[in-house]
Amino acid sequence: MVILKNVSQAKFDRILLPIARICVAEAQRTNIEFNSFFLHTLCHECCHGIGPHNIVLPDGQHSTVRLELEELHSALEEAKADIVGLWALQYLIDQGLLSKDLEKAVYVSFLAGCFRSIRFGLQEAHGKGQALQFNWIFENGGFVQNGDKTFAVDFNKIKGAVESLSREIMNIQAQGNKVAARLLLERYAVLTPDLHGAINKLENFQIPVDIAPSFDILQLLEGKSLG
Numbered sequence: 001m002v003i004l005k006n007v008s009q010a011k012f013d014r015i016l017l018p019i020a021r022i023c024v025a026e027a028q029r030t031n032i033e034f035n036s037f038f039l040h041t042l043c044h045e046c047c048h049g050i051g052p053h054n055i056v057l058p059d060g061q062h063s064t065v066r067l068e069l070e071e072l073h074s075a076l077e078e079a080k081a082d083i084v085g086l087w088a089l090q091y092l093i094d095q096g097l098l099s100k101d102l103e104k105a106v107y108v109s110f111l112a113g114c115f116r117s118i119r120f121g122l123q124e125a126h127g128k129g130q131a132l133q134f135n136w137i138f139e140n141g142g143f144v145q146n147g148d149k150t151f152a153v154d155f156n157k158i159k160g161a162v163e164s165l166s167r168e169i170m171n172i173q174a175q176g177n178k179v180a181a182r183l184l185l186e187r188y189a190v191l192t193p194d195l196h197g198a199i200n201k202l203e204n205f206q207i208p209v210d211i212a213p214s215f216d217i218l219q220l221l222e223g224k225s226l227g
């Protein structure tokens with residue numbers, strides 16, 4: 001857990017904050033903070049464990065979501081973990097288990113995180129799943145674009161968009177409906193002109209796509225001195 005948190009902190013400092021300075025509306029940038037970013041990562045991992053996995057098909061046969069959705073499963077499952085993880089954070093805030101102060105931070109950090117994950121590429125499950133989420137939320141008004149091309153969260157509409165996409169994905173999974181999964185991904189998991197513009201802008205600032213962790217203990221094992 002300590003390593004995971006250290007790695008997350010590095011990703012937050014070196015990638016998420018620089019992305020936010022370019023892609024997130026200035027008025028909302030101060031909402032972004034590490035704790036909400038890290039809590040969402042934890043909720044993402046927890047939410048892989050819930051939702052439909054073993055399912056019963058309409059003809060009564062037992063199956064799994066993975067078997068039915070085949071090559072489309074990974075992108076949809078990563079999107080589920082992300083979006084239900086976000087839903088779960090709101091739930092924990094509403095239950096009084098997390099501070100109400102986190103509410104705005106959770107959504108604005110998530111917005112900045114969209115651009116981070118989409119940079120992994122749409123051929124990769126996390127990138128593809130994140131494009132799906134960004135475009136769904138944008139279409140439903142939860143994210144808006146400003147005149148200066150930065151993006152912002154509409155706090156009145158974001159909750160509804162998060163809930164409707166969570167429902168959409170988990171219904172597809174529960175039914176093992178590959179046709180519906182394909183239609184959803186074909187429509188939303190795409191690089192729209194707005195999204196493409198934001199990603200291109202980031203390229204000009206040479207922000208890293210990921211970090212490269214280095215572990216001193218490995219050098220020690222190889223007989224090298226610690227740096």
Ligand SMILES: [Zn+2]
Pocket residue numbers: 044045048078081
């Ligand atoms: Zn995941």
